[in-house]
Amino acid sequence: MANSGIGALIDLRGIERVFYLGDSEVHALHELDLRVAAGEYVAVMGPSGSGKSTLLNLIGLLDRPTAGTYLLEGRDVTTLSAEEQARVRSTRIGFVFQSFHLVPRLTAAENIALPMMLAGIAAKERTARVKQALTDYGLADRAEHRPDQLSGGQRQRVAIARATIMQPALILADEPTGNLDRATGEEVVRLLEQLNSRGVTLIVVTHDGTLGARARRRIDMEDGSVKHDTALG
Amino acid sequence: MLPFDILRFAVSAAAGNRLRTVLLMLAMSIGVAAVVVLTALGDGARRYVVNEFSSLGTNLVIVLPGRSETGGFNPANAITGTPRDLTVDDALAVRRATAARRVAPLAVGTSEISTGGRLREALVVGTTAEYVEVRNLKMGQGRFLPDDDWNHGAPVIALGAKVATELFGNATALGQFVRIGDRRFRVIGVLASSGTGLGMNTDELAFVPVATAQQMFNSNTLFRILIEARNRDAIEIAKQQVRDILKQRHEGEEDVTVITQDAILATFDRLLGTLTLGVAGIAAISLAVAGILVMNVMLVSVAQRTPEVGLLKALGATGGVIRSVFLAEAAMLSAAGAVIGYGLGLAGAVIIRTLYPALPAYPPDWAVLAALGTAMVTGLLFGVLPARRAAALDPVLALAKR
Numbered sequence: 103m104a105n106s107g108i109g110a111l112i113d114l115r116g117i118e119r120v121f122y123l124g125d126s127e128v129h130a131l132h133e134l135d136l137r138v139a140a141g142e143y144v145a146v147m148g149p150s151g152s153g154k155s156t157l158l159n160l161i162g163l164l165d166r167p168t169a170g171t172y173l174l175e176g177r178d179v180t181t182l183s184a185e186e187q188a189r190v191r192s193t194r195i196g197f198v199f200q201s202f203h204l205v206p207r208l209t210a211a212e213n214i215a216l217p218m219m220l221a222g223i224a225a226k227e228r229t230a231r232v233k234q235a236l237t238d239y240g241l242a243d244r245a246e247h248r249p250d251q252l253s254g255g256q257r258q259r260v261a262i263a264r265a266t267i268m269q270p271a272l273i274l275a276d277e278p279t280g281n282l283d284r285a286t287g288e289e290v291v292r293l294l295e296q297l298n299s300r301g302v303t304l305i306v307v308t309h310d311g312t313l314g315a316r317a318r319r320r321i322d323m324e325d326g327s328v329k330h331d332t333a334l335g
Numbered sequence: 336m337l338p339f340d341i342l343r344f345a346v347s348a349a350a351g352n353r354l355r356t357v358l359l360m361l362a363m364s365i366g367v368a369a370v371v372v373l374t375a376l377g378d379g380a381r382r383y384v385v386n387e388f389s390s391l392g393t394n395l396v397i398v399l400p401g402r403s404e405t406g407g408f409n410p411a412n413a414i415t416g417t418p419r420d421l422t423v424d425d426a427l428a429v430r431r432a433t434a435a436r437r438v439a440p441l442a443v444g445t446s447e448i449s450t451g452g453r454l455r456e457a458l459v460v461g462t463t464a465e466y467v468e469v470r471n472l473k474m475g476q477g478r479f480l481p482d483d484d485w486n487h488g489a490p491v492i493a494l495g496a497k498v499a500t501e502l503f504g505n506a507t508a509l510g511q512f513v514r515i516g517d518r519r520f521r522v523i524g525v526l527a528s529s530g531t532g533l534g535m536n537t538d539e540l541a542f543v544p545v546a547t548a549q550q551m552f553n554s555n556t557l558f559r560i561l562i563e564a565r566n567r568d569a570i571e572i573a574k575q576q577v578r579d580i581l582k583q584r585h586e587g588e589e590d591v592t593v594i595t596q597d598a599i600l601a602t603f604d605r606l607l608g609t610l611t612l613g614v615a616g617i618a619a620i621s622l623a624v625a626g627i628l629v630m631n632v633m634l635v636s637v638a639q640r641t642p643e644v645g646l647l648k649a650l651g652a653t654g655g656v657i658r659s660v661f662l663a664e665a666a667m668l669s670a671a672g673a674v675i676g677y678g679l680g681l682a683g684a685v686i687i688r689t690l691y692p693a694l695p696a697y698p699p700d701w702a703v704l705a706a707l708g709t710a711m712v713t714g715l716l717f718g719v720l721p722a723r724r725a726a727a728l729d730p731v732l733a734l735a736k737r
Contacts, residue, residue, distance in 0.1 A: 203645075205646070
């Protein structure tokens with residue numbers, strides 16, 4: 103199922119990503135093949151420099167592979183123009199970052215509404231959807247607060263609400279609990295898992311073993327390749 | 336992204352960094368204010384001069400002795416050499432010109448006027464009855480010089496308002512006698528106060544019949560002949576007729592200069608209009624400097640907001656959206672700065688008008704439009720580079736930046 107390639111949400115084949123630092127070439131990703139089916143819950147683990155963040159950026163269309171093909175929902179997205187990739191990110195992919203990446207001058211509600219604003223959705227619909235999201239994530243009384251008036255957990259909930267407001271098929275989380283204490287982190291992970299249980303594909307990059315252990319599928323990376331994938335046994 | 340949202344986002348970004356916003360608007364407003372104030376000054380000077388000339392009279396043709404332009408060779412020049420003086424007979428002859436409505440000869444000299452122990456130096460103008468109409472002057476009391484034979488002057492005098500007050504105080508000047516040199520004159524009129532006209536203050540003049548003045552100054556020449564044409568269209572005809580008459584009288588030699596008030600006006604109008612354009616150009620340099628500052632500030636803004644740009648890209652913003660957001664911010668701040676500068680400029684013009692009431696320092700409409708337009712264009716133009724730079728940022732690197 104996971105490696106059939108047919109009907110896979112993400113299908114990476116022979117991916118290479120080379121960075122040039124001065125004279126030296128760094129192979130951040132090397133001969134990487136990966137297939138993720140819709141609705142999976144995947145933890146990508148590995149030491150720093152193993153290429154897991156590069157992989158996440160690539161899947162999130164923030165970066166392009168040096169070689170190889172990437173099919174997202176059966177469509178080759180590596181050949182898309184930057185503008186088309188932006189549209190795919192807007193509608194299909196949600197990002198959750200370690201440092202939340204909220205716009206400091208915007209309120210929680212405005213931060214959540216940001217993807218809809220960028221997509222050109224009318225203000226009236228935005229307001230309704232933001233209101234629903236604020237309620238869903240327990241932030242109703244925090245709507246008009248700015249990020250610096252929110253706790254770390256609240257900030258990450260705002261970030262998750264923002265990542266899901268466009269109802270993407272895929273959520274990419276880069277160390278989502280990295281800046282949170284254990285209890286708050288636990289709460290955030292539960293939120294993400296709830297999303298996954300409703301059918302959203304969830305890919306979490308972490309080096310936290312306990313967090314990784316909760317995922318149904320675990321991918322261990324080393325030197326730019328997949329060292330171990332629980333789906334492949 | 337909807338246009339209104341772009342604008343709102345730009346506003347929040349501008350409000351997010353007050354100092355940057357204030358600096359940018361300040362630069363832009365100084366530029367616009369400079370253009371508004373300087374053009375107000377330039378145009379004020381132009382209006383001032385034009386007004387001064389207009390107050391000379393209407394449809395005026397002025398004859399000066401001597402020729403200031405070079406003409407073709409005239410055999411008469413070889414014999415006479417020096418130009419003939421203008422005489423009262425010349426002025427009388429000029430009255431024959433059909434296009435001329437009124438003619439006033441002018442003989443001028445400085446003399447002391449005294450009465451009852453008071454003495455004042457004044458410019459004594461020898462002229463005729465029509466002078467008061469030619470110059471559009473008003474009488475305060477009495478009447479102006481009598482309309483009699485130009486070659487025989489009566490011992491009468493009309494005083495400028497200031498001369499009258501200085502000689503007689505609050506007492507009535509009318510009917511009193513004043514003395515100029517060894518002659519006695521009866522005051523028959525006092526002119527209404529009219530203020531300055533081309534630096535020559537009519538209030539400080541004394542008018543006597545032209546023949547009397549010539550006797551007094553022991554000369555038979557005229558300083559000027561003023562001619563009022565029948566109407567505006569007749570000015571050129573009058574000029575030609577006057578020239579022809581005087582040429583004929585001066586044995587075919589064209590040894591006078593005939594100028595029209597319109598020509599002087601047009602020359603000054605052009606001259607000072609160019610001057611205004613010049614200062615506007617100089618002021619526009621400050622707008623260009625403001626534009627460069629806009630670019631600088633926006634580039635810093637892009638650098639500071641790199642993570643935000645990365646985030647916007649991750650959230651699905653296209654390069655076009657990012658460009659619009661930054662461009663909108665530059666345009667908005669430029670526009671706000673321009674409007675503030677316009678206000679400051681108008682205030683500056685008010686201050687100038689208060690300090691120098693004679694100077695009608697109003698900025699011309701074209702300058703205001705040009706200043707606001709230039710501010711917007713420079714703001715946008717110099718906003719393009721930072722906006723493009725923001726749009727071109729690599730999202731991965733942008734997000735990673737702290």
